[in-house]
Amino acid sequence: MTGKQNSNRIEVRLAGEGGQGMILAGVILAEAAAIYDGKFVVQTQTYGPEARGGSSKAEVIISDEEIDHPEVINADILVAMSQEACDKYASNLKKDGLLIVDSEKVRRIPLTNAVKAPITHLAIEATGKPITANVVSLGMLVGLTKLVSRDAINKAIIARAPRGTEELNQKALERGFAEAEANLAVNEKS
Amino acid sequence: MTVTLMQGNEAVGWGALAAGCRFYAGYPITPSSEVAEMLSRELPKYGGKFIQMEDEISSLAACIGASVGGLKSMTATSGPGFSLMQEHIGYAAMTEVPCVVVSVQRLGPSTGQPTSPSQGDIMQSRWGTHGDHPIIVLYPNSVPKAFDLTVTAFNFSEKYRTPVILLMDEVIAHMRERFEVPAPESLAVVDRISTNVPPEWYKPYGDTIGDIPPMPSFGSGYRYNITGLLHDPMGYPTQRLDEINPLVERLQRKINNHLDDILLYDEEYTEDANTVVISYGITARSARHAVKLARNRRHNIGLMTLFTIWPFPEEAVMRIGRTAKRVIVPEMNLGQLALEVERVVGRHKVVRINRADGEMIAPQTILQAIEGR
């Protein structure tokens, strides 16, 4: 125990509807950080009736030090893929926290500085499959925050992707990176 | 060394395999089912056996039968199933058959809340079955610790010929954490002691070589009787006081004389702390978070994390009670281990933090108690 606490503890929440693959996205992000970037990671999720079509949520905590309390206290990053998820968790974000929303699913956005993108639409454009929206969102998250390295998230996705879908998922990831870069460029200009 | 992200329940399965577990019998129940699923997949690769039984009663019975047949055995369950297993935890204690019972606690009583964490089985794990008997209960606070303590549970079980209970909470069972898989050769694995005396000399429940009699398996040439009745050194039922008392005393002694080996806990900053937080399982992680915050604010706080819940580490807690003015006991129940702490350090020193609604105790709540707010 160093006496220090959480100086580099990053808390991430990925939330949406059951079936959008947000828990899997949480696992992939956690694997990228733990296995390929060598960080301390704890990943938890909401189980229960909520996971059946209702809302679904994964939490990932990443740190350079041992992680004690395993759940999000005040999130640094929230990815909201549904209105309900945004309504439920946005108020828990830190003051300077990052909110990423699927702009076609979330209409009422409580923060003016939220990053908005039609994530599911981008997934369909990139791969033809809306199910890859979770991977697009990971690409955006990593592109915007560099929370894990691009190499790590790429490897983690390949390791998790069902055989034969590796390329498809990489396309989705690239699309997320591109969207993040476009977003950063706009911010620099303004 | 392989680095991976692993779920607590999976880590229990791998720990069991590493400890030499080759038999699993169980009945599906949330939030423990991943242990069964994982072992149904992995055990046969190692030549081990998996069977899904008709209920939790028969699951532990099958484990005990397999252990008598020479295989290290385990079952995993949760609240309602743990209640059903009490019958055979008592049988395993009385017959001194090694086995490991994993209980991933859920909110109770009764069916309660299958997916919500709880630490409500602390007392049941100690006193759930009828009669007097010692028991060993271990409780991990992380995924790597779940692996380690599963190995330890098997080792204690084999060494002391006793059922060992591995308590978990739903948070540790389902959360994924970075885990460095240890090399199998780095693990100390203990096997039960057999015997090489002539079969007619063998006393299955004798004390000729100490409090823990050797245990050859059925079919090895040592024919003996096992019974849940009070028995004599030959394993035959008895009503003679001169046979009952030595048995009852030996069962106590074989655990209580080895507390140095059995009691596992961590202490941080407890030597001169005026307040010590004593906790276990996932709550000990929240407590550690709070203790770090408090130390940043220059509070003189210590933390004791228990890994052995039963036998209760009485001496160590007593020592803390001699120096600390306050002992804070956060737990996800309405005050169970706090009863033991109060018994040892005195009720006036203990501050309880309790929660039994399926939510974790937040570090902030513990910090408030530390600061007396």
Added chain:
Amino acid sequence: MNNIEQNAYSYLRTTKKFPNIWCSGCSIGIVMGALIRAIDRMGLDKNEVALVSGIGCTGRMPVYLDFNTMHTTHGRALAFATGLKLAKPELKVIVIMGDGDALAIGGNHFIHAARRNIDLTAIVLNNEIYGMTGGQYSPTTPLEMRATTAPYGHIEPPFPICELAIAAGATYVARSTVYHAVELDKYIEQAIRKVGFSLVEAVGYCHTTFGRLNKMGSAVEMMRHLKNVSISLSAAEKLTPEERSSKIVRGVLRDIEKPDYSTLYEQVIERAKASVTGKEFLRAGPGGLE
């Protein structure tokens, strides 16, 4: 003493724990004798026989016999035996139970052991009553009979043990009575030889409780009663269903072949080993892949 009597003594744990706890005239001893004769005739090594029981008068039998013996909890003997058999497939695992033990508290384990077709030999001594606890009605107590918990006559229909085992999937099912002791040991031998779940129902009696409560007389008179009401399967086939219903039908009621659980599980092990990718954890050392 003739040969079989001498042999029988060699199977008893005579150094301690005799005399046994059973009432004089009890039918359990006859079943124990039949079991010994079957094992002796088969020439089984005592070390390869495991005898597992539950609770009740019948449950005490293993204590007296010089095998690998396990006196377990009420109703659960088959579950313990399942684990033992899977751990040590080379053992002949024989499970001896009473009717209350096997069919009331152990009913669920009974049907599932039969369904799984685990290679066990189950012997149910059916005396139609809970003897040890003092004569309460059991799942096989016939209608209208008296028990200490049915002082006005019993109103529940009895379980037909053999038919239950057949329906659940047992591969060998036979019934006889303690009057027909030689037939009983023949069936027990066949049951032990059978690979798969086999059941022998040994119809006995409890003169101390059932006999007294129902004014059926001494052990000898109850034995005579068994002789009078039982008929062979071939004789029973000539009767109408109604005539049959009042009889104890003796014979082999089922004898089929199908793979037992352990044989099928060996296939699971083969398939699992074939699926090893080499990326498994714990490849070497004490926890390693074989």
